[in-house]
Amino acid sequence: MAAVQETIDQVRKIDVDQYKYGFETKIATVKAPKGLSEDIVRFISEKKGEPAWMLEWRLESYRRWLNMVEPKWANVTYPKIDFQNLYYYSAPQSTEGPKSLADVDPELLATYAKLGIPLKEQAVLAGVQGARVAVDAVFDSVSVVTTFKAELAKAGVIFCSMSEAVREHPELVRKYLGSVVPQGDNFYAALNSAVFSDGSFVYVPEGARCPMELSTYFRINEKQTGQFERTLIIADKGAYVSYLEGCTAPMRDEHQLHAAVVELIALDDAEIKYSTVQNWYPGDKTGKGGIYNFVTKRGDCRGRNAKISWTQVETGSAITWKYPSCILRGDNSRGEFYSIAVSNGYQQVDSGTKMIHLGKNTSSRIISKGIAAGHSNNTYRGLVSAHRKATGARNFTNCDSLLIGDKCGAHTVPYIEAKNASAHFEHEATTSKISDETLFYCRQRGLSAEEAVALVVNGFVRDVLQKLPMEFMAETQKLIGVSLEGSVG
């Protein structure tokens, strides 16, 4: 029997090693009862001390959600989600928010360390002078550490949790919340609008250039808790902001639902750059466990010459359903989407973008790199459309897929709609496979099979990697290697 137990332990150890962010932090939490009802929506709103208008907004979203059905068009399969069997609210007990680092739960700080948060940011968290990345750390739905507020305030930038924004800046929240992703936009957006727990709020005033990269680390921690982050970023006329979002999650047996909404608004001459590295638990080798990620991300170039740029690196989650989009409303506005989606094991990715050209002389650019390994399925789904009045709309799309092994799938589903004869849309797509010859060539030069795959894949995604902020580049290269472990040999 000892031998059997040893085997089990060994297997367990391997699993944990493969997902190095698989651990749980023991922090006392306050939870709402399971299930979703008007009462739960009221409970959440009350817990957060929200004004009546916010509660009303949530309740209206909830009522709409009741009449909606889950979308089924994506190229993903999963068992039916019982929405009454989930918790919709959990928050660390110290909801007041610590006044200094000494008040921060040491376990939380240990968590940051395990997550490998870049030293620069750790330094910020530790209060070291001169570190320049502001971290609004979202830990199980409630922001517990916010730094650099003062310096940001000097530039007039508001960077706070959504809850705080609802309390402190209601005029901005009421004006912009739901203006890009309306309450009834889709099933998951409606759900999020009803029960969103927290998230980040950014407002950069007219003519201001945000003095640092804003960064938020999301982390799902509580068992069977849906995470419903809500992020709202507004760049007023001529403003500029770059925002980084990075994610990891602990190991889990049951599937976890995540349905975030991100809204970006860029007014005249404003620019928003939004970068994501998503590394949530993808499930074990047999496809068990893992996060369900149903996200609605959309940016609105509301003013002339506005620019919104999405860069994403997706390596995690069992299921990814995500289409960061741009509405190019203002004349001469510009949208960009740069994506790396890596899938391994039994992961399913259905991701892409929508570029909706409404204004005159708008342009967009899409570079998507999908890498499929193991038994995974990787789909690019994109829409490029030009409205009747979108004279001079231009788009360039390039979708490349790379296959590793012979059990995975790569799919490209581009939709192109031009209702204006002057629209100029270009679409390029390639699918290739890492050949045994290439791997052998690298191994002959001393690289292990896994190093060889990581090298080839990092070459494949180079165009997109270069779009990432420096802080993320090296991290991402490593992450891609880690994500593809076990894909060969």
Added chain:
Amino acid sequence: MLEIKNLHVKIADEEREILKGLSLTLPKGEVHAIMGPNGSGKSTLAYVLAGREDYEITKGDILWNGESLIGMEPEERAAKGVFLAFQYPMEIPGVASLTFLRTAANAVREARGEPEFSTPEFLKLIKAKAAALNIDMEMLKRPVNVGFSGGEKKRSEILQMEVLEPSLCVLDETDSGLDIDALRVVADGVNAMRSKERSMLVITHYQRLLNYIVPDKVHVMIDGRIEKSGGPELAHELETSGYAEYQGKAA
């Protein structure tokens, strides 16, 4: 010392045998050439030495410094000093040649228990070696072999060989696709690496290369076996009489 003993090799999942009892001894510090017609199994021998998986060794052994290479992963062999200059080097889009060189060099150095190159140290080394091979540093910023001319590919192979400091160099048809000037540059690079500590196996179809890299011994390979061995003069004989004599004997 490399000792190949009665080596029988077939393509995995196929019946056809390609190497049919090949034996060869290459002492330390010597350069041997293998010549033979198309389809005699020269490239197969090169791949089998480097550990390519598509082949199955049914009989015999390959000893490198007394240790059998059979069953060893390609990267382990690389760490033990085996280097194969490919006839058709692979392209790796998006990976700068310099990055590739450094990744490879540090991988074998780590496996050999040597310290990693520091950036200045590495760049200094590359600059010197690249200049000798007439390689522009700009070329090394381009992705590995992507859009390289035939000559650039082969010079890049030799540069990799110099940086990885192997003790067994296998050069597979390194002369193919080279004009006479490029051939001289490549041969100079190879000759500069000749040393008492290093064995080289030069596989070629034509005698031409051996005017520049003069071997200690020449082996004639026909139908998966060494049919004749001799000094450098054997290469010249072959150039005039061809392989017909040997092929007749094999058939």
